Amino acid sequence: MSADEFDTIRDLFAPLATDAGARGLIDDVAVLEAQGEIVVTTDAIVEGVHFLADDPIDTVAKKALRVNLSDLTAKGATCVGALVTLIWPDSRPASQIADFARGLGEDLKLYNVPLLGGDTTSTPGPLTVSVTALGKPLGARVPSRADAQAGDQVWITGEIGDAWLGVMSLTETPAILGAMPSDQVDAFAAFVRARYRLPAPPTAFAEAIARFARASADVSDGLCADAANIARASRVAIRIDAEALPLSAPGHAYVSQYGNDGLVRLATAGDDYQALFTAAPERRGEIMSEAKRLGVAVALIGDVETGAGVRLVGAGGGELTAGASGHRHRLGR
Amino acid sequence: MSADEFDTIRDLFAPLATDAGARGLIDDVAVLEAQGEIVVTTDAIVEGVHFLADDPIDTVAKKALRVNLSDLTAKGATCVGALVTLIWPDSRPASQIADFARGLGEDLKLYNVPLLGGDTTSTPGPLTVSVTALGKPLGARVPSRADAQAGDQVWITGEIGDAWLGVMSLTETPAILGAMPSDQVDAFAAFVRARYRLPAPPTAFAEAIARFARASADVSDGLCADAANIARASRVAIRIDAEALPLSAPGHAYVSQYGNDGLVRLATAGDDYQALFTAAPERRGEIMSEAKRLGVAVALIGDVETGAGVRLVGAGGGELTAGASGHRHRLGR
Numbered sequence: 001m002s003a004d005e006f007d008t009i010r011d012l013f014a015p016l017a018t019d020a021g022a023r024g025l026i027d028d029v030a031v032l033e034a035q036g037e038i039v040v041t042t043d044a045i046v047e048g049v050h051f052l053a054d055d056p057i058d059t060v061a062k063k064a065l066r067v068n069l070s071d072l073t074a075k076g077a078t079c080v081g082a083l084v085t086l087i088w089p090d091s092r093p094a095s096q097i098a099d100f101a102r103g104l105g106e107d108l109k110l111y112n113v114p115l116l117g118g119d120t121t122s123t124p125g126p127l128t129v130s131v132t133a134l135g136k137p138l139g140a141r142v143p144s145r146a147d148a149q150a151g152d153q154v155w156i157t158g159e160i161g162d163a164w165l166g167v168m169s170l171t172e173t174p175a176i177l178g179a180m181p182s183d184q185v186d187a188f189a190a191f192v193r194a195r196y197r198l199p200a201p202p203t204a205f206a207e208a209i210a211r212f213a214r215a216s217a218d219v220s221d222g223l224c225a226d227a228a229n230i231a232r233a234s235r236v237a238i239r240i241d242a243e244a245l246p247l248s249a250p251g252h253a254y255v256s257q258y259g260n261d262g263l264v265r266l267a268t269a270g271d272d273y274q275a276l277f278t279a280a281p282e283r284r285g286e287i288m289s290e291a292k293r294l295g296v297a298v299a300l301i302g303d304v305e306t307g308a309g310v311r312l313v314g315a316g317g318g319e320l321t322a323g324a325s326g327h328r329h330r331l332g333r
Numbered sequence: 334m335s336a337d338e339f340d341t342i343r344d345l346f347a348p349l350a351t352d353a354g355a356r357g358l359i360d361d362v363a364v365l366e367a368q369g370e371i372v373v374t375t376d377a378i379v380e381g382v383h384f385l386a387d388d389p390i391d392t393v394a395k396k397a398l399r400v401n402l403s404d405l406t407a408k409g410a411t412c413v414g415a416l417v418t419l420i421w422p423d424s425r426p427a428s429q430i431a432d433f434a435r436g437l438g439e440d441l442k443l444y445n446v447p448l449l450g451g452d453t454t455s456t457p458g459p460l461t462v463s464v465t466a467l468g469k470p471l472g473a474r475v476p477s478r479a480d481a482q483a484g485d486q487v488w489i490t491g492e493i494g495d496a497w498l499g500v501m502s503l504t505e506t507p508a509i510l511g512a513m514p515s516d517q518v519d520a521f522a523a524f525v526r527a528r529y530r531l532p533a534p535p536t537a538f539a540e541a542i543a544r545f546a547r548a549s550a551d552v553s554d555g556l557c558a559d560a561a562n563i564a565r566a567s568r569v570a571i572r573i574d575a576e577a578l579p580l581s582a583p584g585h586a587y588v589s590q591y592g593n594d595g596l597v598r599l600a601t602a603g604d605d606y607q608a609l610f611t612a613a614p615e616r617r618g619e620i621m622s623e624a625k626r627l628g629v630a631v632a633l634i635g636d637v638e639t640g641a642g643v644r645l646v647g648a649g650g651g652e653l654t655a656g657a658s659g660h661r662h663r664l665g666r
Binding site for chain 1 (some may be wrong): 356359360361362363364365366367368369370371372373374375376377378380381382383404405408410414416418449450452454455456457458459461463465467468470475476477479510521538550551560565590
């Protein structure tokens with residue numbers, strides 16, 4: 001990109017950076033006022049890996065932010081600042097950058113996130129967006145993956161598997177829509193594709209997670225894989241009741257068609273960006289009433305046990321899957 | 334990459350993340366203890382844009398960190414944590430990741446930087462490394478680009494232009510080495526290539542910058558372009574004396590051959606990663622004695638004036654260049 005194009009980009013992003021600490025994006029750094037703990041996370045998304053080349057560009061901006069908000073939410077923190085690094089392909093029209101900025105601006109407003117800064121560079125490769133999000137803990141402690149205890153119950157927010165149904169319907173397996181009721185294919189396709197393109201991390205539940213969770217993680221690599229991360233870090237086993245998995249209407253339709261294989265697929269698919277957490281059984285009532293009060297869906301899906309690994313258990317008590325590899329794009333976080 | 338490969342990567346990086354807040358890289362987030370202001374910056378480097386495909390991979394890791402340390406240093410801050418996002422090409426041998434981690438580890442130790450976390454993903458495109466660095470201000474204020482005042486003097490650390498000579502000698506213009514004394518071509522080539530691959534931000538001078546600087550910026554896009562950023566943000570003009578530019582022996586040899594055109598080229602080339610700052614004239618003695626005490630090279634290269642823009646002025650007082658566009662890869666920071 002030319003120097004002029006970079007100036008244009010700055011002109012597009014500067015109005016989004018209204019926080020004084022952002023210094024109007026004219027400086028080399030941002031300055032954040034902090035007292036106590038700052039929670040920090042960073043996640044990058046890459047065209048062809050985490051989103052599709054023809055996904056609407058405003059949803060790419062939003063997804064890049066939201067996957068990071070998902071990490072903070074699962075840790076009981078609220079975002080107090082984001083840095084957005086835009087690595088723009090030489091081959092993609094620079095005119096799309098205005099729509100990227102518009103989408104980003106909409107989400108910064110929706111989630112009340114100050115844009116603190118970032119970087120922009122060109123690339124001969126695919127569009128890549130790297131976001132760092134800084135958060136403030138909403139409780140006395142930041143739950144880690146390592147704090148699950150045998151006897152805890154396992155909870156998840158929202159519904160799982162839709163993002164995978166969405167991306168499958170767009171790519172390898174459009175036939176996946178054949179599992180849907182014929183009069184609802186269009187509506188279901190739109191629904192699951194939106195879930196893929198626009199994850200909706202349960203930010204409203206972050207404070208409750210800070211209050212109730214022992215261990216937590218966001219579900220990005222697949223429910224079973226992320227549960228396995230908690231199990232490994234906490235040196236415990238996790239049993240998940242397949243029948244208890246929260247599914248959307250398209251998810252139910254898919255499982256009606258594919259049975260246990262379908263359940264396993266949805267539980268290992270990834271890109272859900274929901275919060276998975278464990279809590280002491282005596283917190284159950286509080287968790288449910290808080291979720292009801294906030295209008296956030298939570299489901300009790302299993303238990304923490306002594307041992308190791310994750311078991312996804314069917315209605316009859318039999319194990320549906322031995323492994324939990326998920327579809328990991330990523331390392332650790 | 335497969336899940337196994339991601340585990341391998343985590344195993345390579347986890348030993349580098351010794352800070353308790355990094356949570357051993359097993360968690361979704363890091364936790365940083367903060368009191369007061371946190372200075373935040375993020376810069377990404379892309380293969381084929383900011384480094385060459387065949388640059389040694391350990392130097393790529395170091396460069397990614399150092400370009401961010403350069404931003405913090407120029408703002409009078411010291412790094413208290415880094416997040417490193419590694420976007421690894423499908424086509425590059427994963428075996429190189431161990432060398433990347435080794436190089437990163439060496440620099441984390443050299444600069445005493447805690448690795449707090451990061452992300453790893455595969456890409457069908459070029460190797461890209463995105464780093465976010467968090468810093469603690471070493472003085473009462475964090476100098477911005479906007480605080481230069483007419484009457485200030487303009488200072489720069491280190492020497493300029495070598496990185497450009499280095500990359501030119503490796504790419505389009507190996508003939509550039511023809512400007513060098515024939516008995517020193519090999520030594521000069523090694524020197525300027527190292528300057529390109531391994532910038533050396535003047536971290537030892539960060540505290541002095543915090544104490545003395547009114548306005549500051551790091552020189553990444555080229556001395557004239559970064560001076561123009563200060564001039565624009567501060568609504569002042571900056572005059573730079575071409576004769577005062579600090580040059581290395583290869584830089585001097587290049588200018589002997591190409592004269593004023595050579596000087597202009599070195600002053601607009603970029604990738605220097607030195608600190609450019611303005612200070613009140615009465616601080617001159619202190620700045621020089623502090624630089625001497627710390628063993629950091631600083632040069633007084635010009636003045637801040639009323640007006641707008643940057644002028645690079647030759648020995649006779651004539652202007653060598655009207656513009657200051659530099660070779661900007663990047664936006665703002």
